[in-house]
Amino acid sequence: MKKVSMQDxxxxxxxxxxxxxxxxxxxxxxxxVSEALCDRIIQTAKEMHxxxxxxxxxxxxxxTKTLGVVIADISNEFFGELSYHxxxxxxxxGYNIIITNSDEVPDKMLDSIxxxxxxxxxxxIMVPTNSSIDIASRIISLGIPFVQVDRFIPGLNASYxxxxxxxxxxxxxxxxxxEGCRRIAMVKHKTSALNGRSEGYEKFMKDHKIYDGDLxxxxxxxxxxxxxxxxxxxxxSLSKKVEAVIFQSHELFLNGIKYIHDRKGIKIATFxxxxxxxxxxxxxxxxxxxxxxxxxxxxxxLVGHINGQKDVVSKVFEAIIRES
Amino acid sequence: MKKVSMQDxxxxxxxxxxxxxxxxxxxxxxxxVSEALCDRIIQTAKEMHxxxxxxxxxxxxxxTKTLGVVIADISNEFFGELSYHxxxxxxxxGYNIIITNSDEVPDKMLDSIxxxxxxxxxxxIMVPTNSSIDIASRIISLGIPFVQVDRFIPGLNASYxxxxxxxxxxxxxxxxxxEGCRRIAMVKHKTSALNGRSEGYEKFMKDHKIYDGDLxxxxxxxxxxxxxxxxxxxxxSLSKKVEAVIFQSHELFLNGIKYIHDRKGIKIATFxxxxxxxxxxxxxxxxxxxxxxxxxxxxxxLVGHINGQKDVVSKVFEAIIRES
DNA sequence: TGGTATTAGTTAATCGATTAGGCGATAGAC
DNA sequence: GTCTATCGCCTAATCGATTAACTAATACCA
Numbered sequence: 001m002k003k004v005s006m007q008d009x010x011x012x013x014x015x016x017x018x019x020x021x022x023x024x025x026x027x028x029x030x031x032x033v034s035e036a037l038c039d040r041i042i043q044t045a046k047e048m049h050x051x052x053x054x055x056x057x058x059x060x061x062x063x064t065k066t067l068g069v070v071i072a073d074i075s076n077e078f079f080g081e082l083s084y085h086x087x088x089x090x091x092x093x094g095y096n097i098i099i100t101n102s103d104e105v106p107d108k109m110l111d112s113i114x115x116x117x118x119x120x121x122x123x124x125i126m127v128p129t130n131s132s133i134d135i136a137s138r139i140i141s142l143g144i145p146f147v148q149v150d151r152f153i154p155g156l157n158a159s160y161x162x163x164x165x166x167x168x169x170x171x172x173x174x175x176x177x178x179e180g181c182r183r184i185a186m187v188k189h190k191t192s193a194l195n196g197r198s199e200g201y202e203k204f205m206k207d208h209k210i211y212d213g214d215l216x217x218x219x220x221x222x223x224x225x226x227x228x229x230x231x232x233x234x235x236x237s238l239s240k241k242v243e244a245v246i247f248q249s250h251e252l253f254l255n256g257i258k259y260i261h262d263r264k265g266i267k268i269a270t271f272x273x274x275x276x277x278x279x280x281x282x283x284x285x286x287x288x289x290x291x292x293x294x295x296x297x298x299x300x301x302l303v304g305h306i307n308g309q310k311d312v313v314s315k316v317f318e319a320i321i322r323e324s
Numbered sequence: 325m326k327k328v329s330m331q332d333x334x335x336x337x338x339x340x341x342x343x344x345x346x347x348x349x350x351x352x353x354x355x356x357v358s359e360a361l362c363d364r365i366i367q368t369a370k371e372m373h374x375x376x377x378x379x380x381x382x383x384x385x386x387x388t389k390t391l392g393v394v395i396a397d398i399s400n401e402f403f404g405e406l407s408y409h410x411x412x413x414x415x416x417x418g419y420n421i422i423i424t425n426s427d428e429v430p431d432k433m434l435d436s437i438x439x440x441x442x443x444x445x446x447x448x449i450m451v452p453t454n455s456s457i458d459i460a461s462r463i464i465s466l467g468i469p470f471v472q473v474d475r476f477i478p479g480l481n482a483s484y485x486x487x488x489x490x491x492x493x494x495x496x497x498x499x500x501x502x503e504g505c506r507r508i509a510m511v512k513h514k515t516s517a518l519n520g521r522s523e524g525y526e527k528f529m530k531d532h533k534i535y536d537g538d539l540x541x542x543x544x545x546x547x548x549x550x551x552x553x554x555x556x557x558x559x560x561s562l563s564k565k566v567e568a569v570i571f572q573s574h575e576l577f578l579n580g581i582k583y584i585h586d587r588k589g590i591k592i593a594t595f596x597x598x599x600x601x602x603x604x605x606x607x608x609x610x611x612x613x614x615x616x617x618x619x620x621x622x623x624x625x626l627v628g629h630i631n632g633q634k635d636v637v638s639k640v641f642e643a644i645i646r647e648s
Numbered sequence: 649t650g651g652t653a654t655t656a657g658t659t660a661a662t663c664g665a666t667t668a669g670g671c672g673a674t675a676g677a678c
Numbered sequence: 679g680t681c682t683a684t685c686g687c688c689t690a691a692t693c694g695a696t697t698a699a700c701t702a703a704t705a706c707c708a
Contacts, residue, residue: 003466005664016688021666031667032686054442055383056664059693064379074423075408077401077599084399087425096439099398099423101411115420118378142327257603275401276600279581329694340658345696355697356655380694383663 004050013037013044020045024052058120067302068116069099070109070126078250078272078291079127082150085295086125093303095122106131113139123302128153130193145305149298151193152314159305161298161315165196165271166203168287168319172246172269173204175285175321181243181267185215185235187228187256188248197248197271214238224255232259242266250274277324288320328374337361337368344369348376382444391626392440393423394433394450402574402596402615403451406474409619410449417627419446430455437463447626452477454517469629473622475517476638483629485622485639489520489595490527492611492643496570496593497528499609499645505567505591509539509559511552511580512572521572521595538562548579556583566590574598601648612644 006024010017015037022031023041058064067090071079083099090097098121100112106129113135116124123145128136133153139146140158152160176184184205188198198216205211217231235242236259244267245260247253253270260266263282273288297315304313330348334341339361346355347365382388391414395403407423414421422445424436430453437459440448447469452460457477463470464482476484500508508529512522522540529535541555559566560583568591569584571577577594584590587606597612621639628637 003664007664017665018667018689019687021664022687025666027667032684034686037686051438051442053383053444053664055379055388055444056693057666059377059379059383059695060664060666062693073408074398074411075401075405077399077404080401080404081399084397084425087398096422096424098420100420101408114375118375120377120379254599254602263605274600275578276598276603278578279600279604281587281605331694341695342659342697343657345694346657349696351697356657358656361656377694380663381696383665384694384696386663 003053004048005053006050009041009045009048009050012048013041015041024050062120064120064122065095066119066121067095067097067299068113068119068121068124069097070102070112070116070124071099072104072127072129073101074099077274078150078289081291082127082295085292086299089296089299093299095299095303102127102129104129106135110135117142117144123147123306125149125298125302127151128156128193130191145302147298147302147305149294157312159301159313161294161301162317163289163294163319164316165194165319166200168271168321169197169200169246170204171200171319171321172285172287173201176244176246176267176269177204177208177210179267182210183212183215183238183240183242184210184244184246185217185242186246186248187217187219187231187252189252190218190220192248194248194271201246212240215242219252224252228252228256229259232256236260236262236266244269247271273322280324284324286322286324288322290317290320293317327377328372329377330374333365333369333372333374336372337365339365348374386444388444388446389419390443390445391419391421391623392437392443392445392448393421394426394436394440394448395423396428396451396453397425398423401598402474402613405615406451406619409616410623413620413623414627417623419623419627426451426453428453430459434459441466441468447471447630449473449622449626451475452480452517454515469626471622471626471629473618481636483625483637485618485625486641487613487618487643488640489518489643490524492595492645493521493524493570494528495524495643495645496609496611497525500568500570500591500593501528501532501534503591506534507536507539507562507564507566508534508568508570509541509566510570510572511541511543511555511576513576514542514544516572518572518595525570536564539566543576548576552576552580553583556580560584560590568593571595597646604648608648610646610648612646614641614644617641 006017006020010020019033020041022033023038024045069083069086071083074080074083087097098116100115102109102112109132124139125147127150128148133156136153136156136158146158148158148160150162152162173184186198186201202211217235219227219231247256247270250270250272269285271287273286277284277286294317301313330341330344334344343357344365346357347362348369393407393410395407398404398407411421422440424439426433426436433456448463449471451474452472457480460477460480460482470482472482472484474486476486497508510522510525526535541559543551543555571580571594574594574596593609595611597610601608601610618641625637
């Protein structure tokens with residue numbers, strides 16, 4: 001039941017375990033182990049169903065060929081898809097990943113990072129939160145290659161891959177404006193790493209002199225459902241009728257849409273793509289992120305850093321506006 | 325930049341690295357290292373920001389405190405949630421997890437398993453497919469603790485945690501029957517690990533003498549969209565009007581619902597819960613799996629096996645039928 | 649004072665790999 | 679016939695921890 005080690009192969013073939021290591025790693029010829037012996041060792045390894053012990057290998061080489069991924073919550077559709085593509089890309093570059101959920105809680109995030117570091121991951125991809133600057137700085141000061149994705153901590157000297165949320169929300173607003181809407185509302189969280197999504201809107205509205213504070217709904221995280229109901233009820237009963245509503249996030253949309261009954265009279269827009277959108281029976285505009293491309297970019301950046309690329313790089317992706 | 329090891333602490337305090345190990349592991353007193361020295365070592369470790377190297381520890385102890393999880397696709401809502409809860413439970417029991425996506429492709433599944441084994445995981449939780457019996461047998465023959473979840477391979481001597489799909493589909497059919505429906509259709513894949521979901525239906529329909537082959541739609545994986553359109557169009561134009569449609573899976577539902585236009589005239593039911601269901605504006609019946617409980621059960625079973633529990637156990641959970 | 653317990657901490661082996669350097673044997677050159 | 683190259687494989691150190699076994703020192707008791 002005990003697993004087969006190089007020593008076992010060495011014993012069987014009658015050589016030292018180092019020779020086995022050389023033969024199996026393909027460095028046999030370079031290190032002058034005869035062709036015949038290499039073959040015999042490889043053959044024996046196969047017969048014995050030898051599988052290398054990655055722990056031992058990593059301990060010795062100092063490389064784990066593993067990337068750590070810190071996200072908020074894998075059960076979230078966006079992060080699920082993000083992780084999926086990160087894994088695909090990492091795999092194709094010879095890396096594996098360990099995913100940890102922080103639930104956006106600083107302590108859990110710290111635990112996640114500690115875990116990843118103790119497991120000697122070669123680099124870390126992280127979705128940062130407002131409060132993770134200390135954690136991120138620590139990773140950097142330890143010299144561990146590091147890339148932020150989806151969001152970034154302003155002022156932190158680290159690479160990141162994000163969507164141009166500002167531009168996307170501006171484009172969304174402009175689209176509704178072009179369709180004749182002037183009363184365009186924004187449903188947003190009070191403070192959020194995603195506030196670029198409301199700033200682009202504000203900019204456009206103000207530039208076109210149609211901004212109205214009544215149209216901006218600030219929802220607290222703490223009582224999202226309650227706030228949403230109250231705010232949307234008030235919004236929809238304004239005397240100057242609302243013509244369009246933009247939700248800052250998929251979650252706000254899912255929770256808020258319940259309170260909008262006239263879904264065909266009011267134009268609705270939201271961020272992120274969801275399998276759910278294929279079953280809605282009202283026109284819905286949504287901002288799709290090129291998740292796969294962003295995931296690939298993040299992995300490529302990180303692997304670049306692992307391979308010695310020192311410069312901090314930021315990649316900003318353009319959103320795609322779609323209608324269902 | 326180099327990380328701090330026990331040796332570094334030992335040098336600083338002026339003792340051997342073994343004493344450091346004893347002190348930090350809490351075995352100091354039992355192994356007769358003086359209280360004062362223990363304290364001094366612990367203090368120094370803190371000052372030096374010592375973090376243990378888990379690779380070295382695992383290599384030595386033979387335990388990684390890591391569980392491997394093999395699922396089809398983490399970007400899938402169900403698996404995302406499943407992994408999330410598996411991770412939570414594992415964490416609370418002192419384990420971490422490594423998630424791998426098999427995409428239901430045997431070769432990838434094999435790679436996943438190999439990876440997990442080479443990383444010396446203490447146990448494996450896997451969502452098996454029709455074709456994974458060889459892979460599963462190999463895990464078992466290697467003596468690696470193993471639990472199947474969501475599905476199971478018939479005849480394999482391994483523990484599993486599943487939903488009682490048979491009973492759920494029977495209950496679903498019965499519900500519609502009680503509401504007066506007699507023409508109840510089933511949209512299913514031809515062969516699927518989830519066919520319990522159609523067998524319960526068939527049993528009920530036959531028992532009540534209302535079974536009709538025209539009401540059972542067999543969809544191929546290979547051309548799901550095309551098959552769905554053709555099959556549903558034909559179904560909905562039958563002279564004996566269909567009164568209810570049951571989808572075997574969330575994916576079939578998402579893809580098929582497009583072709584059912586009269587969503588309020590026909591009763592619709594599907595499996596699994598989705599965030600999307602909160603935004604549908606027609607009555608929808610769905611079978612909710614107690615994912616969290618199932619995930620916890622799977623982890624608990626696996627950890628039990630790791631701790632020497634040899635008996636094969638199967639846990640079958642009851643579905644909850646909900647309406648939105 | 650001699651013999652046994654107890655306490656405190658060290659030595660050395662080990663987990664399974666990698667890799668620089670070493671050593672003996674054969675072959676070719678002069 | 680000796681000297682040097684080349685070949686083929688092994689020795690030994692190393693990564694960072696754990697732990698059984700051992701030594702040395704002190705305490706206790708009659």
